[in-house]
Structures are given as structure tokens and as C-alpha cells.
Amino acid sequence: MLDLPWRKADDAIFATLLARRGSARYHLIVERLPADEGWDWAVWRRGDAPEHSRHGRSPGLGTALAAAEMVAEHLGARIAATADA
16 A cells, blocks of 8 residues: 555545646545445546546455555556645
8 A cells, every 4th residue: 555644534534646747636535335334435536527537345444545546546646645635
């Protein structure tokens, strides 16, 4: 896993990464599903068409965080995280 500054707010965990080119930011979110049914994760960039976002479900928090980070890297995010959201 990357060493990201994940932030918790209410029932969600967030991180933001800069794109390799330009100043676009990838937004990552992980949320617990109801009734302890696992964790939902999503990765997107503001302004991109919905089909360019990625999302999934993982059985545990660690695997959800790792999945979101791997997808963000694959989509072109830098490893260095941004300081703001």
C-alpha cells in the first residue's frame, strides 16, 4: 500500500492524489457497507465522465484501501499525495 494521508470524516475515509500530468486530482473514498457487509471504494476525477471512475467492494478495510490506491495508480495518479482535498 501507498503511504497516503487517509482522512476520516463521519463514516467515510478519503484521500486525494495528483495526476501525473497537469493538476487534476484523483479522489478516493472508502465507506463501510450497511450490516457489516464489507467496504465500498471508489476513485474518480472531477470533470471526468462517469465511465472513467472506478469502484468496487472489498471484505475488509485494508483490502478496500489497497484496491482504491492500486486503481488510482493505474489510472495515472502520482504516488505523492496532496496536502489538501
